[in-house]
Amino acid sequence: MRPLDGIRVLEMGQYIAAPYCAMMLADLGAEVIKIERPDGGDPRRIYDPLEQTETGSMSGGFLSYNRNKKSVTLDLSAESDRARYLALAATADVVVENLRPGAVDRMGVGYDALKEINPRLIYCAISGYGRLSTHRGEFAERPAFDTAIQAIGGLMAVTGEPGGPPLPTVTGFADVFTAVHATVSVLAALEGRHQSGTGTFVDQSMYDSVASLLERELMLWDFTGEHRVRGVDRYSPLGALEAEDGYVALILPTHEMWRRLCVAIERPDLLDHPLLDSVVHRAENFASVIRPEAERWTRSRTRREIVEHFAAHGLPAGETQTIDELYQCQHLDARRMFLEIDDPHAGRRRMIRTPFLTDTYDEPRTDSAPQLGEHNDELLTEVEPTTA
Structure with missing residues (x-):
């Protein structure tokens, strides 16, 4: 039925x-x-x-x-x-x-x-x-x-x-x-x-x-009059970090999420970085500051290790899967x-x-x-x- x-x-x-x-x-x-x-x-x-x-x-x-x-x-x-x-x-x-x-x-x-x-x-x-x-x-x-x-x-x-x-x-x-x-x-x-x-x-x-x-982008335009730059969300730092076997993606929309990332990659000193003191600044400097600092930790680990480690710290992250991996994904099975x-x-x-x-x-x-x-x-x- x-x-x-x-x-x-x-x-x-x-x-x-x-x-x-x-x-x-x-x-x-x-x-x-x-x-x-x-x-x-x-x-x-x-x-x-x-x-x-x-x-x-x-x-x-x-x-x-x-x-x-x-x-x-x-x-x-x-x-x-x-x-x-x-x-x-x-x-x-x-x-x-x-x-x-x-x-x-x-x-x-x-x-x-x-x-x-x-x-x-x-x-x-x-x-x-x-x-x-x-x-x-x-x-x-x-x-x-x-x-x-x-x-x-x-x-x-x-x-x-x-x-x-x-x-x-x-x-x-x-x-x-x-x-x-x-x-x-x-x-x-x-x-x-x-x-x-x-x-x-x-x-x-x-x-x-x-x-x-595009409700988010239209809302941001209505509230701020700002155009979103391609690849950058000024109010939600996001991006992909290089792993040993590919990439892991994550988003850091709150200060608490940012704190959890710093703890997870064993870099509490980044909490005091002058270019990373707000959501907007972290979004603007994700590619130039956050990514290279975080990748010092992620590049020596597999995607699965990173995602499971981040999850244990309350950080939602996802492996960037290729199409053949998606086709064979045991979870989808x-x-x-x-x-x-x-x-x-x-x-x-x-x-x-x-x-x-x-x-x-x-x-x-x-x-x-x-x-x-x-x-x-x-x-x-x-x-x-x-x-x-």
Whole structure:
């Protein structure tokens, strides 16, 4: 049993944001039907790394965002397929889509059309800059991709080395972060429907999502009028210290945390250092003073030794893990954070799952992503017009 058993979701998504949102709902038990164009489907189907066999193919990038779904192909420019889509929408609880603003309305399958046939429908539209006409900004018609949103959303302004160029964070971050917000919004709307009996339109903007993540930087600007320098937080000294086998990262937001570090590295004399007498001064001088002094102690020890020693002194710190270490992490194994997916074309694959965990509900299914149109026969027969 899973919490969204019995919920039907139609996904008209491509690339990352809408597909990831719909996959989260699928992992929670929803039946997710991915609606794709017959001539190729979601563009991520052909992204590298791509495994091909005589009977089909599977892209790693497609598998990452489309596990546990069904695929139906419909040409929504054709009247007959529009009728099939509308019939499917009449049976759905949720629609998730991230097509270009206006695209679904021009095809006659947008929210206004669907709510007439299904007033209980929750329609989640993910876009770069928002869809609601009552909340329309000057960027509304812009196309959006992850890196552009990381830039305009302020994230790149605070990422990178001091004096260097702005840098994007993890590829797909804005998409996935928006998808998580969209999932929360859909779940809230489902709960609200229990009370109101009606559906709603969820307007999930990537720009809104990333801007909300910069709440600390915006608060600091409001209070101080200061821009954050890339790589430096003037009110929370932070950074990475070199170890024998890599790096350890930590943050020192309070004087007590600073005191604990000085004790842990056996340098109580640093408490009286004139350049380290406040949080602001410690932040400004982390790279030039704190790091070289602390690394006299850390460089001769392993990451694990340092982190465990710091923890014993009440200092939260973390090993800077490489991707292969993350892939093999025993703690994540104990948390069952990886799914073993057996795909007929890509073979057996180990995929990180969405992090929903309770002591009551079943964990996500381990179905692979569907082949294009794999479920046409299963799902379109229920909406085919009957003949006398």
